[in-house]
Amino acid sequence: MSRRLFTSRDGGDLKIIAHREALRVLLSLEDIHFMRQTHSDVVLEVVEGGEDFECDALVTTSKGVGLAALAADCMPITFESPGVVGVAHVGRVGLIKEIAPKTVSKMRELGATEIKATIGPSICARCYEVSFEMYREIIAEIPSTATSDQSHCLDLQSGVTWQLNNLGVSVTNLGICTLEEAGYFSYRGGDLLERQAGIISL
Numbered sequence: 651m652s653r654r655l656f657t658s659r660d661g662g663d664l665k666i667i668a669h670r671e672a673l674r675v676l677l678s679l680e681d682i683h684f685m686r687q688t689h690s691d692v693v694l695e696v697v698e699g700g701e702d703f704e705c706d707a708l709v710t711t712s713k714g715v716g717l718a719a720l721a722a723d724c725m726p727i728t729f730e731s732p733g734v735v736g737v738a739h740v741g742r743v744g745l746i747k748e749i750a751p752k753t754v755s756k757m758r759e760l761g762a763t764e765i766k767a768t769i770g771p772s773i774c775a776r777c778y779e780v781s782f783e784m785y786r787e788i789i790a791e792i793p794s795t796a797t798s799d800q801s802h803c804l805d806l807q808s809g810v811t812w813q814l815n816n817l818g819v820s821v822t823n824l825g826i827c828t829l830e831e832a833g834y835f836s837y838r839g840g841d842l843l844e845r846q847a848g849i850i851s852l
């Protein structure tokens with residue numbers, strides 16, 4: 651049985667999200683692994699502890715080990731299956747680099763079946779406006795990110811849902827927009843340093 655949690659601006663049930671150690675204790679985990687996220691397509695398996703990993707997705711088969719993705723507009727995505735869990739940080743760049751499908755592949759190498767993904771608080775299709783040129787470029791590659799030429803906003807949540815559904819992964823989108831909802835950190839909304847965490851463990 652895996653456990654999943656997404657924090658919010660006030661910490662939700664936690665109130666103490668700034669403190670990793672407090673979060674670890676509260677969740678009764680041996681360890682929580684964070685990432686030095688670089689919008690890469692690198693997926694790493696956590697076997698034992700250490701410094702933050704330089705990657706944008708983590709997977710593990712170890713019980714009691716938390717995996718955390720930080721985001722404030724990008725998508726923190728958790729992946730659950732019996733015996734294997736994963737987490738990914740997915741923004742526009744990570745979507746194009748297929749970090750989410752690569753997380754699924756890595757989980758399947760480790761024996762995962764029936765993977766369920768959950769898209770945490772992230773910027774929505776109404777709010778994620780990019781230049782018209784960038785919009786045309788991205789929707790040419792991933793048509794499900796399209797909204798309209800008039801708004802030239804990208805729907806990253808639909809884009810990653812399409813990628814994951816293609817792999818037979820069921821996706822739940824919490825439908826929380828970080829820019830529109832006051833309880834969440836948003837980079838575009840002016841939160842340049844603060845982040846939500848999406849955490850998963852077996």
Ligand SMILES: [Zn+2]
Binds near residue numbers: 775778827829
């Ligand atoms: Zn929105």
